[in-house]
Amino acid sequence: MSPQETIWVDCAVAREWALALVRRLMVPEEDARLFIDALIHADLRGVDTHGLRFLPIYVKRLELGLIARNGSLKILREGLSFALIDGNNLLGHVVAHKAMEIAIQKAHASGLAAVGVRNSNHCGMMAHYTLLAAEASCIGIALSNTPPLMAPWGGATALLGTNPLSIAVPGGEGHSIVLDMATSEVARAKIIAASQRKEKIPTTWGLDPAGIPTDDPDEALKGTVSPMSKHKGSGAAMMIDILCALLTGAASLNEVGDLLSFTESDKQNLGHFFQAIHIEHFVSLKEFRRRIDRFVRAIRTSRLASGVEKIRLPGDRSRETEEERKKRGIPLSVSLRAQLKELGDKYGVPLPF
């Protein structure tokens, strides 16, 4: 994106405007905050694909009743260390936040807990939820399935989501370490970007419609995204689908509704799996913090590969981006701004940027 095509908006200003908009859609105040905070957090961390960019999509789904405006999570089954939750087709960000909070509460009481979720929707950046756990002295794990984009290894039809995985760990004196990755080799957005720039792609990124690795981004876009490390990412995506969907009763594989289709049958019924492990139940938090600091230091100070300036731990780059964007603002494309302006006009909440 060239600078001319981007505007930078203060995150507090963007947040207030988006909150006002979502209130007009009759989303309850608490849910509106959880939802918009998740989007803004993604924009701050540089995960722009999971930020305000999809707000027009979520609004359209709310308008059409493909996502429920209000209601409550239903706890279908629970024990001291687990729960099965029906997300009641609420906003995925709201469902995910509340489900992870339940996992954290149960973990604080009993050492660890897992919460399976059915009947949810796209919940954006998974690190948003695992960081909640890390801030509560837990190791947080979050999994979700997604609409199909990848073929199982050996296949040529998209059956598997790019099913993401996030794990966050509290830092010692330093920051939390947070892994947040899809099980595809790269995000489909990278292939789209290469196509727009008319550049070739590495043959590890995508398969053509016949299931053959290709260096042509347009062929890959007609075909499927490649799983990370071939059969490994394919197998990991299957296991995430099993945990998120078969263990919970959510939609699995190509049963998952497409976020970008808008007929009644396109309700997503996504599944998630959240887990929190309360560190203090296993080892003293003080000792854990001392060792995690040493762990981080050992990695950061280890010998650099030729040409590398520094070794980053998982989440470092997103945190650097967040620190920068808290000052500079979040970038919005001119075309996204136009879409947001239209939404604001429709709901009587004029865009202040």
Place this chain on the structure above:
Amino acid sequence: MSPQETIWVDCAVAREWALALVRRLMVPEEDARLFIDALIHADLRGVDTHGLRFLPIYVKRLELGLIARNGSLKILREGLSFALIDGNNLLGHVVAHKAMEIAIQKAHASGLAAVGVRNSNHCGMMAHYTLLAAEASCIGIALSNTPPLMAPWGGATALLGTNPLSIAVPGGEGHSIVLDMATSEVARAKIIAASQRKEKIPTTWGLDPAGIPTDDPDEALKGTVSPMSKHKGSGAAMMIDILCALLTGAASLNEVGDLLSFTESDKQNLGHFFQAIHIEHFVSLKEFRRRIDRFVRAIRTSRLASGVEKIRLPGDRSRETEEERKKRGIPLSVSLRAQLKELGDKYGVPLPF
């Protein structure tokens, strides 16, 4: 390996001989069985690197006291859904088996459970333990750290293990699905094999001593094994080390003792993390089995990539190998046979093959 260099041995014959040998080393009967069954299972499933091939190494470590011959696991902390265990420096296979059994028992009672382990040793094929869970109507998860072989992404020094991950899921009418993968792009053994055949390797497999991707297997062997999908495998290996070592009090990163070094300071103090999720606590097992059968069928019958004969699910190839080797026997190289014969002679248990 050419056929001339391999002998095929009936697995029951190999098992009885190996058991008799380990009894002479004063390993208690139950532990001897758990240990040898794990090795034979690996040989049957085609994971030859974790089978009888390392028996001479384990015996040497037992002889030197680097692995304890007998003793008990100590439960340091526990709750309904978790335990922290000191493996008491026993054989890793024994520790891992017993730890997973504790996780399964607790999961049956409370829905899910995790067991962290410190002070253990190399425990071989992780699928051996997750399959125990799957056979007990649980989803099983097993993680271990290992001695360092990979550089953190951006680095050039081996700090991280190839820290493996296994997840097993009970099948419906079909077999269990079992993922068992290292977080490296490929096993180091593959790079060694390419070097022996004087073949180039893909540049994704290894880094030279300066941390640069190389197609020369000898340079990669002097350098480090590449993490799966670059930063993704590096991050995943870090998270596995944190769960296995920092959460448990085991050795972390390059503190982990080398299996192939034999001084007093080379006790491994490996860490593991086992988890079992009892399916029936979440959804009915009948419904789960019905859906897993449909899941497997959807994947197996989906359109094949050009040139592919069939789509395999995780664990399929190992199971096919196991069925074949139960009939044909397990393959041992002539040089391994010579080592085993020497051991048998030393302990008065002549090799019957």
